[in-house]
Amino acid sequence: MRNDNRGMTYVLGYVLVVIVGVLAMGGCASISTFQTARTLKPGETQKGFAITAGNPRISESWGAGGVQEFQVEGSPILPWPEFWFRKGLSENLDWGIKTWGPFFGAIADLKYRFLSDKSPWQVAGSLGLGFSNRLETLEESFAFFDFHLPFFISRDFGKHSSFYISPKYIHRVVIGAYPSCNAFGGGLGVSFHLSKKLSMMVEYDCVYEKGTVEGFTHNWGVGFAFNKQKK
Numbered sequence: 001m002r003n004d005n006r007g008m009t010y011v012l013g014y015v016l017v018v019i020v021g022v023l024a025m026g027g028c029a030s031i032s033t034f035q036t037a038r039t040l041k042p043g044e045t046q047k048g049f050a051i052t053a054g055n056p057r058i059s060e061s062w063g064a065g066g067v068q069e070f071q072v073e074g075s076p077i078l079p080w081p082e083f084w085f086r087k088g089l090s091e092n093l094d095w096g097i098k099t100w101g102p103f104f105g106a107i108a109d110l111k112y113r114f115l116s117d118k119s120p121w122q123v124a125g126s127l128g129l130g131f132s133n134r135l136e137t138l139e140e141s142f143a144f145f146d147f148h149l150p151f152f153i154s155r156d157f158g159k160h161s162s163f164y165i166s167p168k169y170i171h172r173v174v175i176g177a178y179p180s181c182n183a184f185g186g187g188l189g190v191s192f193h194l195s196k197k198l199s200m201m202v203e204y205d206c207v208y209e210k211g212t213v214e215g216f217t218h219n220w221g222v223g224f225a226f227n228k229q230k231k
Helices: 002-024
Strands: 045-054 078-090 093-100 105-115 123-137 141-157 161-175 181-193 198-210 215-228
Touching: 105 141, 161 198
Parallel strands: none
Antiparallel strands: 045 078, 045 215, 078 093, 093 105, 105 123, 123 141, 141 161, 161 181, 181 198, 198 215
16 A cells, blocks of 8 residues: 555656646757657556757757747757656556656657567557647747657567667647647667666657758657556
């Protein structure tokens, strides 16, 4: 009973962090994945954190459009932390929440596995659906609402590592500045299973955004995930 209460306290605390993050965020978007195509088992949970580095703006084309504050050419590449929590809902479905930076933003998502890694090719496949929100504050305030449609593919190599790739489509709505636009990109990484409960992930991500705002951004990251089976 004590463990159950402790777990509930953690979840409620994390949800509170997400809510505060959504209300108080300001800064860059997160395009990281830190997920293979596997879904968590029913009741299984995962807690994770990562350090990501990259250019938080989209591209110099923002400056070309007259918003010089968005000009990123020559700007430093700075790191930021990311935190996430995931839980298995059924054999092929899990959900998660993730925050990044000092309250830069938050995303909630679902992931459905349609292809088991027990297939002849030993490749797993999943589809995702996510929604994120962030606030950019310069001379004016711009609210960003992103709808994420990622596609996950992964393959295990023995018991100690997995390779994964995640192409994705993002539909972005910007309130207070520009009309909606579309972004295409993906991530690829390797997960090293250090133990039954702990994994380390090394990842590269990139996104190209096409619309009124146009540009390219890419990030690198190292993350750690802690899995806990339901008793």
